[in-house]
Amino acid sequence: MSAKDCGNHGKGRRKLFRRIIACLLVFLLITLITILLIWAILRPSKPRFILQDTTVYAFNASVPNFLTSNFQVTISSRNPNDKIGIYYDRLDVYASYRSQQITLRTAIPPTYQGHKEVNVWSPFIFGNMVPIAPEFSGSLNAEQNAGSVFLVIKIDGRVRWKVGTFISGKYHIYIRCPAYITFGSRSTGVLVGENAVKYQFVTRCSVNV
Numbered sequence: 001m002s003a004k005d006c007g008n009h010g011k012g013r014r015k016l017f018r019r020i021i022a023c024l025l026v027f028l029l030i031t032l033i034t035i036l037l038i039w040a041i042l043r044p045s046k047p048r049f050i051l052q053d054t055t056v057y058a059f060n061a062s063v064p065n066f067l068t069s070n071f072q073v074t075i076s077s078r079n080p081n082d083k084i085g086i087y088y089d090r091l092d093v094y095a096s097y098r099s100q101q102i103t104l105r106t107a108i109p110p111t112y113q114g115h116k117e118v119n120v121w122s123p124f125i126f127g128n129m130v131p132i133a134p135e136f137s138g139s140l141n142a143e144q145n146a147g148s149v150f151l152v153i154k155i156d157g158r159v160r161w162k163v164g165t166f167i168s169g170k171y172h173i174y175i176r177c178p179a180y181i182t183f184g185s186r187s188t189g190v191l192v193g194e195n196a197v198k199y200q201f202v203t204r205c206s207v208n209v
Contacts, residue, residue: 044161045080047113049205051153051177052076052120055198056189059181061144063129065137067102070126071095073153075177075205077121079113084163086113089170091157093123095179097149098136103127108155112162125153147186153177159209177205 051073058070073093079086091108094101103125113119132140143149155175161168179201182188189197 044084046207046209047086047159047173048078048080049155049175049177049207050076050078051179051201051203051205053198053200053202054153054179054181055192055196056181057196058126059144059149061132061137061140065132065134066129067097067132067137067140068128068130069095069103070124071103072122072124073177073179074120074122075153075155076118077113078118079116082115084161085115087111087160087162087167088113088119089158089160091121091155091173093121093153093155094125095127096152096154097132097140100133100136102130102132102151108157144183147182147184149181149183151179151181153179153205155205171209174208175205177201178203 053074055072056070057072058068060068075093077088088108088111090110092105093108094105095103104127106123106125108121108123111119140149154177155173157173158170159173160170179199181199187197189199192198
């Protein structure tokens with residue numbers, strides 16, 4: 001075989017390689033455009049979360065700079081989409097005071113939410129002798145003595161969207177539910193057991209995906 005034949009053979013292989021790469025790029029581009037068009041046509045909406053109630057079993061800040069608390073929260077989630085399902089791969093629920101986490105995270109079991117479906121969860125969240133920043137500890141005691149403490153029930157996790165047989169990648173989801181806990185003569189709760197008080201909220205939560 002001459003040197004010229006070897007050169008032509010090398011050029012042919014390079015052309016074939018370029019064609020394969022070009023075909024792959026075109027295929028990926030078409031796939032991406034198709035997904036984007038489907039996404040734009042379906043117009044997916046974020047799930048809607050509502051904090052329905054909170055039952056307080058313990059809320060003790062008598063030890064300076066420490067808080068012991070025990071709650072059961074009832075949270076509902078509705079999928080507003082009529083053509084898109086939602087996979088909740090991970091959801092962790094916890095309470096915070098002035099952006100400081102005051103309970104451990106409680107995991108909600110993974111679940112799938114179909115079109116227009118509603119899910120309701122009632123997890124327990126608690127923290128035993130959780131350290132509180134000194135500047136927050138004073139304000140917490142003052143608010144409790146005044147009869148009202150503002151908490152935020154938070155849910156962090158990951159979701160996937162299902163359109164027909166297509167399932168998207170994982171997206172972070174952040175849910176924030178405001179909750180006012182009242183005490184003493186200002187309490188709006190109902191006694192439901194020994195030292196347990198239930199507060200009805202039906203408060204809409206903010207959702208970011």
